[in-house]
Amino acid sequence: MNIQDVRIERFRSAELVQLKNVNDFNVLIGKNNSGKSTALFAIEAFFQCLGGEGLVSLAPPFGRKIDFYKQILDQPIIISLAFALDEEERRILLQEIAREAPQLKNVIDAIDSSLLIEISVAVTALPDNYAYVKSIKFSGTEGSAAEPSRTLLNVNAVAAQELVARQRAISASNQSVNDISRFLETFDSDDFTRIKKDEDDTRAFLRFRVAGRRSLIEMSSRSLQEIEQILRSSDSYLQFRTTATAYRNQLVSESKKNASEPLKNFLQTFSGEQSTAPTYALDLLHRVVNTRRLFLAERREPVGRVEAKQLLDYKVTRGGPETLKDIQQKIEGLLGVKVDAFESRANESNERTAEMDVDNFLLEVNGSGVKEALRLILDVELKKPTLLLVEEPEVHLHPALETNMMRYLREVSQSCQVFVSTHSTNFLDLAGTQNVYFVSKKTSASEIKLLEIGEAERQIPEDLGIRLSSLFMFDRLVFVEGLSDELVLREFAARLKIDLSQANVGFIHIGGSRNFSYFANEATFSFLSKRQVKSTFVLDKDERDDAEILKMKASLGERASLHMLSRRELENFMVKSRPLKEFIIFKRAVSGIKPDAEITDEVVTAALLRSADQLRPLSTMKRATHSILNSIHVAVEWTAEDVLDQAQGKILGEIVRLREQLTAQEAAIGPVLEQSRRFVDGNWKSQWINLVLGDILLDKTCQQFGVRFKKVTDGPKLASFYEANEIEGEIATLLKSFGAGA
Incomplete structure (x- = not known):
């Protein structure tokens, strides 16, 4: 009996959320306080609410005012789970129904075997806090022949109150x-x-x-x-x-x-109204509530002597040593440590207890990561649940252990249905995870959406290196050339008090503008558009002219936007004297160079201008190189109709074409160099800050003061010295548009 669907109504932040098409291994991923734990606890609470007498529970696991969505108490919380029955479970249930309603045998025999059993429990608020089974019914599976739902049991609110009053009287008597x-x-x-x-x-x-x-x-x-x-x-x-x-x-x-005693308020059953609960319903609830489940909340009790004693008992029970060896091998394979248990020395009361060793040291001296991982593994291996609910399994784990625990939980799901809540994107990015639910909170209500991972893996080229979490976890993706661009933009956003995380903005590094067309492919942006993810490319202008930029924008169409920086590169927006002065002073201090009072804004400005003039020839050469070589590229394309015998001729033809093009470009080197020189010289006085190579300019300027500027490591640090009003308007406007979700 496996869970297939979950529906939660009016519970904490969940006004109405559903987990559809549940599988053997299910991951709920989202930010903190998005509602992941609410959904996971609701599943556990469902079973606790069935743990009372008959159809009611007088001690449900919640019922305070804060447990109700927006603290509205006039309607109950409802948690519904739909189960798929195996052939034997279905046979037993239908047999029990037929025994109580033999006149409906033909109707019972005609029930579609693909239908699920959906059980709903309702929970009322304090001070009159109780839970009751609201309904049991057959429900259609999504995509199956939509046979109408058939009610096995329905308990209205008045009948529930009568059942509760009776149960309270019975409990008091007992x-x-x-x-x-x-x-x-x-x-x-x-x-x-x-x-x-x-x-x-x-x-x-x-x-x-x-x-x-x-x-x-x-x-x-x-x-x-x-x-x-x-x-x-x-x-x-x-x-x-x-x-x-x-x-x-x-x-x-x-x-x-x-x-x-018969009820005064009738229950609706498969065969009509009844004054008592049908036996088939009570037996079904008994089987459901006896599901071997294990709920591991985020805060878990540390592993200790109880688990040590269980391991020790394996040593002296029939078949136990083999079980112990299997557990030890699993732990060593996952955590790289050897675990064993021994009888400890008698204490003052002459009582002997068990203690656990990890790599020949007492468990207590090991790190929190190993102990946390042991908690999970031992709970699963010793309790053998058929339903496992785990909150934040990555807590205290370093990345390697996190990956191993993910692999372990996937293996466990072969014999046990697993639900995991996490905010770690590793649980999404690791291959083979098909049932991932993204939990988010819009205003005050949680939302849960099944992610189309299979579709993403089919449509988006694997060698792009785009993490699945980037496609599903963000509302806007910003494609930048490299890590340094992301770090600088994030630092500038922080200076401007723009919370990119709150705006759900993610970054993807394309590895240089030359890869623009590779990333700007039809499949990727078709998928992102379907998910309503806004996408923006932020690229260095380098030596591109207006025609090239218009062509790039046209290739994106309406699927994504392109922001081509007005200056050659992002570092060209980081040449203000005061922040650069503060950066130089900082770099000198960490390098052990004594302070120099002569380093002023004016001195740094002069150093910048000297460095820029020295780089003017390099700017000219870069521009000429781009003009000459930009149009040269291999244009051989192959189709399924091409045959191997034609390959050599086709390749030779392309070589001839390239040779002719190179010959023509070779003749143009002189004129192009002269044209580039005239352009740079003619625009240098007014446009040098747009034309110079920004990262090299910063490095040459820093060298005049005995320090260096390295793009990746120093870019974000330099950005951190900027005041909000010093950030160039173009960059500030761009970042504000991200923060506003525009």
Whole structure:
């Protein structure tokens, strides 16, 4: 019996969320406080709500005001799970239904075997807090022949209140029965004689003098009153025992009568209205609630002597050593450590206990990562659940252990249905994870969406190196040339107090503008458009002219936007004297160079201008090289109709074409160089900051003060010295558009 669908209504941040098409291994991923834990706990709470008597539970695991969506208390929380039955489970259920409703055998035999069993529980708020089974029904699977749902049981709110009132009465009677039985076991004739000497103080005596006995300490106030009344009316110990026993037996009879009494408010069942709960429904609920499940909340008790004793017991039980060896091998393969358990020395009370060793050291001296991983593995291996719910399995784990735990949980899912909540993108990016649900919170309500990972893997070229988490976890993707660009833009955003994380902005590095067309492919942006993910390319202008830029924008169409920087590269926006001065002072300090009061804004400005003039020839050569070689590229394309015999001729033809093109370009080197020189010289005075090679300019300037500028490591640091009002308007406007989600 596996869960297929989950539906949660009005629980905490979930107004209405669903996990559809649940599989053996399911990952709920999202930011903190998005609602992942709410969804996972709701599944566990569903089973706890079924753990009462019959159709109601008087002690559900929640019911406070904050447990209700927007604290609206006039409607119950509803949690519904749909289960797929195997052939034997379905046979038993239909057989039980037919036994209670033989007149409907033909209808029962015609029920589609693909239908699911959906069970819904409702939970009311404090102070009248209880849970009840709201409905049990056959429900169609998505994509199957849509046979109408068939109700096996429906409990309306009025019938639920009657069931709860009855159960409370039964529970109170049962409590009194247990209290009286325990009291009679410990209360003798001497106690009776002492109490009768001071009847005016009977109740106090019961509570404080005879007590010390656990049977009295745990007794309800109702039971104390009943026993006191019997004591006052009894003239002898024998009369007391006879009367108390008779009263206890009367309570037992009344409890049984209450349990079998027909309901005044009917239940809707498969065969119509009934005044009692059908046996097939109660038996089904019993099988569901007995599911071997394991819920590991984010805060878990550390592994200790209990687990050590279980491992130790394997050593002396039949078949145990083989089981222990299997567990030890799994742990060593996953964590790289050897685990064993031994009997510890007797303590002061001469009691021997078990203790666990990890690599021949006591468990307690190991790091939190190993202990956290052991907690999960040992819980699974020792308890053998068929349903496993794990919150944040990556807590305290370094990346290698995180990957191993992911692999382990996938292996576990072959024999156990697994639900994992996480905010680690590794659980999404690792191959083979098909059932991933993205949990997000829009305004105050959580949303859960099944991610189309299979479609993404089919449509988006693997060698692009785009992480699946980038495609699914962000509302906007910014394609930049490299890591340094991302880090600088993030630092500038922080200076401007723009929270890119809150705006759900992710970055993808394309490895240089030469890879633009490779990343700007039809499949990638078709998929992103379908997911309504906004995409923007932010690229260095380098030596591109307007015609090239228009061509690039046209290739993107409406699927993504292109922001071509107005200056040669991002570093060209980082040549302000004051921040650069602060950066130089910082670099000199960390390099151990003594402070120099002569390093002022004016001095740095002069150094920048000297470095820029020295780089003017390089700017000219870069521009000429781009003009000459930009149009030269291999243009051989192959089709499925091409045959091998034609390959040599086709390749030779392309070589001839390239040779002719190179010859023509060779003749143009001189004129192009001269044209580039005139352009650079003519525009240098007013446009040098746009034309110079920015990262080299910064490095040459820093060298004049005895330090260096390295693009990747120093770019973000230099950006951190900028005040918000010093960031160039073009960059500020761009970042604000990201933060606004425009």
